[in-house]
Amino acid sequence: MRHRARRKVNQFILHCILLLGGALMVAPFVWMVLSSFKPSLEVISINFSFFPRRWTLANYIRVFREVSLGRAYINSLLVASCVTLSVLFSATAAGYLFSKLRFRGRDQLFILTLASVMIPPHIVLVPLYTLMNRLQWINTYQGLMFPFLMSAFGIFLMRQFIRGIPNDLVEAARIDGASDFRIYWSVILPLVRSALAVLGILTFLWNYDEFLWPLVVVHDNRMMTIPLILGHFTQAEAKFPGESMAACTLVVVPVLVVYAFFQTQFVKGISMTGLKG
Amino acid sequence: MVAKRRVFNTYIILVASIVFIYYVLVCVWPFAFNLYLSFRKTDLLTEDKFIGLGNFRFLWKDPIFWRSLRNNIFYLAMMVPLGIVTSLFAAALIYRTSGIMRKVYTALYFAPVVTSMAAASLIWQLLYYPKIGLFARILSSLFRLDPNSLTFLQNPTTALLCIIIMDVWKDSGLRTVIFLAGMDEIPDSIFESARIEGASEWRQFFSLTVPLLRPQLIFVGAIYSINAIRLFVPVYMMTGNPPGGPANSTKVLAIQMYQEAFYGLRFGYGATISMVIFALLVGLVILELRSFEQRWEY
Structure with missing residues (x-):
């Protein structure tokens, strides 16, 4: 007792x-x-x-009137969604390539993608900036997306998942006369949906939060993403704390609401990839 | 391996060449060009000349560079242990709960992880407001300190520490969840036999749980030491204009690199500093791979 x-x-x-x-x-x-x-x-x-x-409500009214927060939302959502889609498709395609197909130079190519982890865009800012300049991609959506369209982490993750798919399944499809494109689309993609959900959530969050690259590649107020808009408030902090917190609320609360709905997937997904990363 | 050796496979050629071209454009060429720039003095417009090791010699004598490097190392040395200890503690407590409450706690601790770093920095910058901010009030009434001495981010001795504390708060939920997942994988039978032999809870935690969490600990340590070397956003957001102040007390390598290149238009010198960041990253990754390879026996 x-x-x-x-x-x-x-x-x-x-x-x-x-x-x-x-x-x-x-x-x-x-x-x-x-x-x-x-x-x-x-x-x-x-x-x-x-x-x-x-x-x-004065702070909110002023935030919407003075800062183009609405436009920044659209920019951020557009960039993060396109990048996420691109990462999902390319990571699965390359994951299939590196796990189930055999060709000369495969291992070298795989090592190249893995090595890119050590050279993130943030440490080759100057060369990437000159490249964007030459392509005239400064202040454009392509420019904002370019360094993140493929993810070595994503390729590695999907390779591990696709490895777990039995070879017989791929072989059976091949005997039925399916091309590799067909196998990728109708066999591989449906089987890795759960892993894609995780990778998608992570990629979206990371890109929604990306700060340094937009800071370099965007100068035009109309092309700014959410984090850059918040960056405006850092200097005005002493004068406009109310507006600054209103802007933060508008940025943070939607994410928290989405998170509250998908809490379990979020946590499970992140801890799962965390251990394999 | 499934594929039969075919001479021509459109899928392989297409996907492999897209991957190859993309990584050459976004990784191989930028790295080579960065190396090339680090031997030059250039503003990318009017001036562009080869100066050999001039940038590296300047780097060696640049007190701001050494200060930045020291700040990065201090950040790493404080942030990684603090982050691990707090999250390990939280995970050990949450591990003892179950059902709905466990979900509630995980949700609460995880909330800061999903918010953007820029927003989190702004909120904390205001919390750290000198003298009359919320933290200044709480600390001065709890410990009877003079509120005029509590200037947090405006005090060179405490500024970096304030950013570290914010960062520990921001991602503690993520580390907790990783540790929690590791703890759930440990079979109950191990604890059962320890209990039968009369080991106390503390003893079990330190002699069983912590050693068995080794892979998670190494992973978390690796991720956050890499983050500490790449640190940029919170310093940029929280330390005003120009970032890195007061008196360079929060200046870190990424901030200095950004300022040299895009404010000072010394692109060659900026590239040199990013070569240092790269070298540190490679060192950390090698260290991480080494510790993963060492097998743990029990």
Whole structure:
């Protein structure tokens, strides 16, 4: 009996610590949302209050009027979606190539793609920038997407998954007269759907969050992505904290809502690839 | 392997050449050009001349470069252990829960992971507001500190540490989930026999759980040390204009590279600094592969 009572107390303490920790994890978001409804002068003031004394929508109105946040949303969603689609198709195509087909130079090509992990776009910014300049892709969607259209991580991941597909299945399709394109489309793609979901979520998130490359390749306000727009607020922080938090809320809350719906897939997917990466 | 040896296969030729051309364009050529630039003094418009090892000699004597490198190493040395210890602790606690509450905790701890780094930096920049910000208030009332001394990001001695703490918060959920997945894979029978032999909970944690999590620990360590070397966004977002201040106390290699190239138009020198980042990345990857190869026996 005493043993069980002690266990109950332990469990209670455990949940208390975890709830406190969880509250600390999301507290900055709560503070962000509350601050976005305060008049800017109240966010940073000597008379501190956690909740707004006077609720106002002025920050949101000003964000939409002064910063082209709507346009930035479209840019970000468009770039991240196109990149994600491209990564999904190319990673599966190359994964099939590297796991089930045999040709001369295959291993060398695979090593080349893996080596690219050590040369991310962020360390060859200058050459990529000159390339974009020569192609006249500065301030364009192609320019924003170009360095991320294929992902070595994605190719590696899909290669591992496709390896697990029995050779007999591919062989049977071949005997039925299917070409490799056909096998890729009707045999491989349907079988790797769960892995594609994971890779898609990750690629989308990473590209939605990409900062340094857009900073280099985009100067025009109309082509800016969400993170760059937020970058505008970093210097104006002292003067416009309310607007800054309103912009953050508009950026963060949609992602959190999507995350809340797909929570299990998110977590499972990320931890699964995390271990294989 | 399935494919019969055929002389001509459109799929192989098409996909292989697309992959090859893309990686030459986005990786091989940029790297070669970057190396070429690092031996030149150029603004890519009017001036362009070969200066041999001039950039590297300048780098060797550049105090800002050494400061940046030191900051990167400090970041790595603080961020990786702090991140691992906090997440290991959280994972060990969540491991003891089950059912719906476990999902709730995972959701709460994971929320910052899915938010964009740019937004997270802005929020924390405001939380760190000197003297009258939220953190300044909480710390001064908890520990009876003088709020005027709490300047966080504007104080050269604490600025980098403030960014590290933000970064630990931002991704702790991801590390926790990775550790949790590792803990779930450990068979219960191992803990069972330890319990029968009378090992305490602490003893079990340190002598069983932690050693068995070795692959996850190495993976997390590798990912976050690479992130520490590539660090850019939080420094750019949180340290004002020009980023890296106050007094270069948060300047890191990627920031310096960006500034030299795209503010100062010293593209040659910028390329030289990115060669250093590259060398550090290669070193870390080799180290990581080595530790993965060492087999753990138990």
